[in-house]
Amino acid sequence: MKIRNRHGHFNWIAPFYDRFFGGMQHRALFQHLDIQPGHRVLDVGGGTGRVTQHVVQLGGHVWVVDPSPGMLREVRRKGLPGVRALAEQLPFPAESVDRIFIVDAFHHFAHQELAARDLVRVLKPGGRLVIEEPDLRTLPTKIIAVLEKLALMQTHFYAPPDLAALFVAHGAQLVTIETENFNATVVLSK
Numbered sequence: 273m274k275i276r277n278r279h280g281h282f283n284w285i286a287p288f289y290d291r292f293f294g295g296m297q298h299r300a301l302f303q304h305l306d307i308q309p310g311h312r313v314l315d316v317g318g319g320t321g322r323v324t325q326h327v328v329q330l331g332g333h334v335w336v337v338d339p340s341p342g343m344l345r346e347v348r349r350k351g352l353p354g355v356r357a358l359a360e361q362l363p364f365p366a367e368s369v370d371r372i373f374i375v376d377a378f379h380h381f382a383h384q385e386l387a388a389r390d391l392v393r394v395l396k397p398g399g400r401l402v403i404e405e406p407d408l409r410t411l412p413t414k415i416i417a418v419l420e421k422l423a424l425m426q427t428h429f430y431a432p433p434d435l436a437a438l439f440v441a442h443g444a445q446l447v448t449i450e451t452e453n454f455n456a457t458v459v460l461s462k
């Protein structure tokens with residue numbers, strides 16, 4: 273699959289991204305990731321490395337995976353390792369990664385079933401995958417989903433149980449789903 277950067281807008285918002293979203297808290301994510309020293313970790317759709325810069329402080333080796341050159345420029349500026357790739361076609365061997373997290377990005381992936389399959393493929397048995405997404409069951413997310421459709425953004429949001437089911441279909445197990453305000457944290461293991 274050829275990398276199509278369908279989300280060119282991420283290139284031009286990249287230099288300002290952290291200024292708008294830098295204050296967001298991700299307590300449930302950090303707790304469920306349970307990162308141990310030496311863990312190999314992927315932040316898929318990791319953007320500027322906004323969340324990764326905090327996760328590296330928990331130990332482990334973290335790579336930001338993202339197709340946007342503009343976002344990856346910000347990753348390098350932070351001194352973090354970035355890989356230009358799609359979630360649908362991860363350039364990592366099968367069962368090579370201990371932890372994967374995806375924050376506010378899954379709804380942007382063009383081929384979500386393929387992404388779910390490849391994410392489960394690279395995860396080690398016993399590994400953990402934590403996804404933070406706006407919860408489609410809440411009114412603010414429903415409104416955002418409609419506005420993004422009107423803006424022709426081609427995003428697709430799921431209710432958290434349906435999101436979990438995509439991964440379970442490829443061999444992952446659901447650990448838990450937690451919700452806070454209009455966000456959901458979906459925790460899966462393999």
Ligand SMILES: C[S@@+](CC[C@H](N)C(=O)[O-])C[C@H]1O[C@@H](n2cnc3c(N)ncnc32)[C@H](O)[C@@H]1O
Nearest residue numbers: 282317318319322340358359375377380381382
């Ligand atoms: C809203 S940003 C979130 C960035 C980061 N996770 C954060 O919370 O700060 C969504 C990111 O998903 C990336 N993205 C879009 N399609 C993708 C795909 N198919 N695979 C991996 N990343 C993708 C975009 O380039 C963008 O950086």
